[in-house]
Amino acid sequence: MKKDKNILCIGAGYVGGPTMAVIASKCPDYKVTVADIDEKRINAWNSDKLPIYEPGLSELVRNVRGKRLFFTTDIAKGIKDAGIIFVSVNTPTKTFGEGAGKAADLQYWEKTARAIVEHAEDNKIVIEKSTLPLRAAEAMHRILHSNTKGLDFDVISNPEFMAEGTAIDDMQNPDRVLIGGMETASGRKAVERIVEIYAHWVPRERILSTNVWSSELSKLVANAMLAQRISSINSISALCEKTDANINEVAKAVGMDSRIGPKFLKASVGFGGSCFKKDILNLVYLCEYYGLPEVAAYWEEVVKINDFQERRFVKNIVKNMFNTVAGKKIAVFGFAFKADTGDTRESPAIYVSRMLLDEKAELAICDPEALDNAKRDLADDKGKFEFVNDPYKCARNSHAVLILTEWSEFRKLDYRKIYASMEKPAFIFDGRNLLDHKELFKIGFNVFPIGSTKFTHLK
Secondary structure, eight states, X not given: OOGGGEEEEEOOSTTHHHHHHHHHHHOTTXXXXXXXXXXXXXXXXXXXXXXXOOTTHHHHHHHXXXXXXXEESOHHHXXXXXXXXXXXXXXXXXXXXXXXXXXXXXXXXXXXXXXXXXXXXXXXXXXXXXXXXXXXXXXXXXXXXXXXXXXXXXXXXXXXXXXXXXXXXXXXXXXXEEEEEOSSHHHHHHHHHHHHHHTTTSOGGGEEEEEHHHHHHHHHXXXXXXXXXXXXXXHHHHHHHHHTOOHHHHHHHHHTSTTTOSTTOOOOSOOOSSSXXXXXXXXXXXXXXXXXXXXXXXXXXXXXXXXXXXXXXXHHHHHHXXXXXXXXXEEEXXXXXXXXXXXXXXXXXXXXXXXXXXXXXXXXXXXXXXXXXXXXXXTXXXXXXXXXXXXXXXXXXXXXXXXXXOOHXXXXXXXXXXXXXXXXXXXXXXXXXXXXXXXXXXXXXXXXXXXXXXXOOOO
């Protein structure tokens, strides 16, 4: 097979794996290889139990693995064999040095660029799939062209817009595919090569070609605006609880305005995931760097409101449970940052759990897919907590149940059975407004939703 039909993706995480699985399934004329230094992760991709949970992913991988889709730890060979390289490595927020707490940590991204320089034997197209700060492609271009082999590399920005839990459908039926390239003859030709890959299944009118800087910035802005909507409705949920308005009714009324629309207007305990907070803070850093402090402050407030919502949720728990949760068992239903994924990165459940542990609560944590990640997240935390697969066992002898992830399984539980097994008075704090609050109140629960009137038997 010609190298221009050989695709390599460096990084086998939540973006690289699903993206390449879809490309391999839709492009029978391409060979797709996913490479990662993490041997345990690659072994999982080659097994029946994939390292990430995503609806439809296992079946998709099984259908193409070993035929057009391959997983390996041999990054050097992958670089040599491929004509097209997607870079999908982790770019977390920096925890040290200049820009700590806001700027993207690009050390893994740069190491990957240098590995490409070291092992490449011919010209290649290199595609940014990781979420990166503005003008990162320019830095990538400089690193790649520092080679002494006389090789040329075209750098493309192709940000992902998948939402975890719906990633496969998002890839198969995207709102748009964004491909940004350098405004040179070679850059335009490289963009068209990548357009041709997506055109196997995406209508051409949904494939947008831009300059590389617009592409990079569009990703950050899209996530910032989505998170902004969540923080906006969550800020109003606090006002609703003070005024006896109902956030669901307010959101419905506002969302029916065609200029606004209903999406991302569901109040909750807060947003999480690998992108929203990281991308907003990256945007804040960029604005500060380019001398735009007012713009930076505007976007930073989106993150502050999210932190406020998490703190407010915990304060509400402590206040309504007689101002103390010390020694009380609290059942945590859900640890993933959203339903239909095992991903817990920046999940509100992490911060809620830590705040409750600081209050000396005893936690039992249940989640259909995220317990392994939850154990890693809380590995260094002190306090009494356990991880339980069975929600009924999780809630037994507890004083309160918290709904922190909107898993449909939690909606279907027998809450009469749960109520009977709990200490009294029994509380439910619904951080996702998932349940029927009036019905729970009839059962005997004291119910505290987000952004609407509480239902309590306490006098």
